[in-house]
Amino acid sequence: MNNYFDLHIHPLAKNHLALKPKETSEKNRIEDLVGPVSMSKDFKDYTNETVLRKLESQSCIDYLNEGMVRFGVASVSALQFGMASSKGFFTDILKSGLKKPIAEPYFEMVKEGKVSYLNLLLKEIQQYIDLKEKCDIKYLNRGNAHELNESVLNLVFAIGGGHNLCMKKIGNALEYDKFENFTKGDFYDPGTIPSKSPADVLEWLVDKMREKKLEVLYLTLAQLTHIPEQHLATHAFGTKSMKHPSFYPFGNGLTELGKEVVKRASTLQIEAEDTDNKTLAKKKGKSEVIMQSAPVFIDITYLSLKSREDLYEFRRKEGFEKIPLIASHIGVTGYSINGWKHNLEVEKCKNHVDQGIKTIKTYTRPKEAGYWGANDKKGFNFNPNTINLMDEDIIEIANSGGLIGVGLDVDILGYDSNLMNEKDNCEFLTTPDFIHFFPYKSIRLLEYATAEEIRAQESWLEPNRRELHPLSLCFNIVHILAVIGLKTAHKDSAEEYICIGSDFDGFIEPLRVCSDSRNLKNLEACLMKWLPVAAKEYQKVNGGTNDLFEFTKKKKDLEKVVRKILYINGSKFLGDNFSRIISSNDAPNVELVD
Template sequence: MPFFDFHCHPGLKPQFSDPATKPSPWDFINAKLVVSRDINLRINKLFNETLNSQSNLTQLLQNEVKLIGVILHAPEQKIGQGLSEKKIVNKGKVNLIDTKQLAYLASGVHSYELIKEELRWLQEAVPEIPGAKFKIVSNTADFNEADNNTVFGAIIVEGLHCFFNDPGVADAKEKFLENFNEFTDAHTVVAINVCHMQQNPFCNHAHGIQFINPTYFYPTTKGITPWGEEIIQLMMDKKILADIKHMSIKTRWELYTWFKNDDDSFKQPLICTHAGTTGISIGDKAKYMKQSPVVKFDDKGNKVYEVVHTKPQSRHDKKTYHNCSSINLYDEDIEFIFLSGGIIGLSFDQRILGFADETILLSVTTPHDVEYISDKEAGFFFGPVDPATLKLKTDDEGVWASEDFDDLDQSLYVEMHRRFLINNIIHILWVANKHDGIDLKKAAKQICIGTDFDGLINAIDCCKQADGLQQLKEDIKDPLIDLFISEGLTAINVDEFLDDLFYNNGKNFILNRIRAMRG
């Protein structure tokens, strides 16, 4: 059975290595901790297996992942800076990460050359498997479903910052536009994330990174900027989709308003390539807070609010919970994506799906999730009140309580993570089914897999890498049947849905977009 992955990073991790010795995107990366000259230890327990390969090109080929949204991404300046501040990294203890390369990334002036080099490396690296190939799909004729020796990739760029050289020079905007047009004219780019983890000149982002100094990644602006409007319009003119992942909720709301026509149609489809669900309506976005928001400032004096969310219990499976941080999709986000004719890719990051337990990362080993809200968007997020006066949810009813978390049996994590993934699937379909303007059967064709594999994620234990996709597909069938019945979703055939979820939906969406762009 072939598979599709809407958000896959086979070329990201080599960017942190010495360019002269960096791994091939075909190679399995087995990160190690250097203890002495002659002793290396696996580093999995220290970095939650995030540095090891989850989907290099060999893994994708061997596990029938036929077509991917191949993500081109230049690690941002603050990511390079933040990683270099980790003692285990700056002492040269991690064999995958080169400190000189981190300094190169931290300079923040090489983003455009980094994505060009990533694309070149993906296309030119030589596999050890005879006859194996990686091929960019520039038009629909490039995709051959019967070719079992090729991994096909449709280009998605994660972050408009990737088109900058030096963003601080006087002619940065002109050079950005030159790079943007050069790249998008030469290549079929299906979608672009307007923003990513770090503040940018195009729009405000949602806080989304947990293991590096959070002050580097505070969202500090408001909605879409005038320059952001210019570039998004240019993207629309070129039929390039805006991936809403990483946008703040205020930014997303402005985009929906802009994209929606007077007759309720949309200017173009909305997509989220690697999503999780909040499990709540946008009106409840400030409801599940553990404590009053705390005022923080970054090094430039920008004010943000630190928000600690509790995790609301699922209405579908009482043993699962949602991550209601605003980087995830509220019910209205799901509705807009479906109504626009877009598609949702499901992330395999356990935190995004609502789970977060890693004994090494003590700061996130809680049944809570922390994010930061820009002071400029405080009115939109908290409402017309002083955030310090918000009514807090002080009881443990309907949320993941600390005592529940303390009692977790790690031997059950595989099953639990599978249930959290299923919960996100069911919630998306439940939202569609209760909306009068959304056809459930059509919505079932608008969900796919978007793992974020080989990004810096802590993958769900039931599918840590690409070789787990087939077993996962088999394992979620019976639980889905039960939940389809209990949630009134029996109009959907489960076997057909699973084939569509893991392959057909994403493949068809990508090919239809490329057909609309290039033929």
């Protein structure tokens, strides 16, 4: 059986929520963390198929091992206030009164603001530390990345949102967490954080994790909600299955606080070793430490389009443009920014005020990806919402030497054009962002959404059963290949910038052909069958040179592309960017510190 790589998973997430005790100082049993969450028959009878599929889309340790996922990036993250307080299936589950896979105490702790996001993050990291003592699992870092053991599960880490760096109590802009619920020997050591700024917290956190031989590959700067106590960047509107004011985007791009975090992440260093594991330099009989660049990469997932533009501009200004960018679990719009702007349906756009939050509700005509079928042809449209990648984003990532993890969430991959409706291609932009992209369209002339229309959006909370063809994923992959092949200098290596970022355990509705981490072999079979079909059909609609998709001609070339996407690209990316072992010839390029 082949091995697999996943750029974005949450191996402990659902069990972490399910088993969280009332007293956060209590420890969960490690054996309760490695398997899938349990769901009683009564609970399964109570809920519906779509909710069950979201809960069952897991990447627990047992599933990862069964599915031969040999290398993955585990995202650790505290549940956001907006999610814990939202309307939708979370709330329905907690109110069901049945034995359920998600426990209420964790949600109450977040809603009541008893602790900080950083507090909850550290508790989850502690569980990974405890897990290592019980499981046959390897945590890769910059010292051992060259020793990838393909017989066991290898994990590195990601920080799933800038909110995790916040030391203020949740929902409280004034009171800082005192971490009183931590005990001696825990991951957190009271009093060691140099300051309360998120940039300093990031550096402290990365250093603490490195002391424990854990490595952070990337930081997802934004999440799906606005965090008022620590605003780093405007997030993209990205969920219609839950409802809370914080889901609406706020602000106008990357903030100064966000820039500080990006700069710190990009300039982090680590002590280097030479190939003989000896000191590289001595001066006047005094040993010197050689520091090598060891950045935490920035993940652009969930950033608004304006925030992404600000990020790229800031990176160029600071000289960071060659540090790899990550898009960890994402889809594509199929558009360039100008194409997206041109396809705005202005006559449908409205001023939107809901629960005191003012935004602009926009509609965009979706981009056709291609058709399939013989007699009754079916069309497929990309999801045009700006949470997905524009062509410019794809180019930035490829030119930085980064990596794009195509998600398995059907809500981002697009829609069958025959089933698509208005709610699928609508989203919300902040007023400043709308003005930035559409300066000649008067907001004053836009109608206001009526109270009835806003109330009607409650229908979004009803689960929507989607049965997407595997081509939905393939069309997203093909578009990325086309953009890199046609608009960058990487035509001959376009497939090397793509992998899978499933987001399993992230409460997604997954593709039916790959519903959890055990089923990546099914996904491989689907890519082998449908990727060449998608390439040919995409080219009929969108054009391109005849040699753009060479893998459609020979099976062995197709196998190479699929293997790269499902495993090789991820392991190669780690090898290229993680090693801290250098030769003496490299010493002039690193910093000497007394």
